[in-house]
Amino acid sequence: MWDPYAEFERHVLPNGLTVYVAEAPSKGFEIFRFIIHSGSEADPAERPGMAHFVEHLANKNAPLPTIELRDFFIDLGGRAYLGGTSWNGTSYGFTLPVDIRSCARGLELFGSMLLTARLEKGVEEERRVILEEWKEDYVVKEVTWDPISRRRQALYPGHPLHSFVCPLGTPESILAITHQELQTHYDRWYTPANMTIVALGGLAPSTLVSLVIESVFGTGKPGVRRPVPVPFDAPKPVDTGFVLRLNPHVPGFQNMRYVSAAATTIPTNPAAMEVAWELLSQELFDEIREKRQWTYDVSPVWEPLGSSVEFRVHCENANLSAEHDFDGCVTMCIERCATQTARFEKVRRRRIAAKQMIDPNHHQIVNECGESLAHYHSVRTLGDKIANLESLSMPEVQGVLERLAPERRFTVLMRP
């Protein structure tokens, strides 16, 4: 079986930097990904949006102006990824041809962006850009921002997630963040110890590691790795949701929207989460889409948020006639999943078989490694995932489903 994730070698440099490297001989490119192990989770409580603001400034304070920086990579046929922030981490990356000098130059540019920058240029300009991003994403605040904000408050009392809606932060905070706070955040978290590099391509691992050691990434800077989050044991939410009646003249809201979410944690056997997801996916499809024909679009989603996993059922567009029965029907589907031993077995076998058939390209492999490192601080190989599925039992899946009981969910129904 081809297991590209098992091909990575892990090195920890003397300065604390972790490097995951794999060789794809005969490939003419080298893909780099840089993970800073602190995303929005590291935002100071009174300054949501800090990690994202720092991400915006990193490339503004690179040794080259942003356009020239991008052009260096594009002119050689590669590309630069100048940053993305999530709750779990912040990542950057680039792709270049397999050529020692080009790769060394790429590492020099990203090294000074990610380790030695003075965040002086572009602060006010980026503040305006981020406020614009916020306005664009949350045009109708009562529909887009408030439901998530209330959900997080209900599901995560006493936990940093209780005030998290998105990495952008709040307009008040975006306006309040100072130059000095940005630099302090950067100096604290943009350190080799809090960083992992993933590299995949034509360079031999030993060449790649030497290149990293000889670059800025090999130098010392005091810092510590942000610890792996301790699983959050969510209590029952104090509030279980609300119905929002929208102005019927707002375009796009002629039907009903439904989101029901519960706070869970990554189970001891992570395969329990994906099998619960698939069982529920099928059940919702059969019951709500096929049998009742309320909507063509209903699905479960699970989002890793550090110490928690938010498990949700989304429906963007359902028939209004289903308003009073929809949530009860979702509950019935969840309960029914917990009894489907035969289907569980089928899903488990199918997922094991599918793992032996996957065919990701090299960019997808690096992206997946990067996400896995940001979420779990490790790379999960296909072999690990298959072993988890092999040993998975129905009670473990039932354990996930129990966390989705109606009294543990926060449900928002929007209708005209």
Ligand SMILES: [Zn+2]
């Ligand atoms: Zn942004």
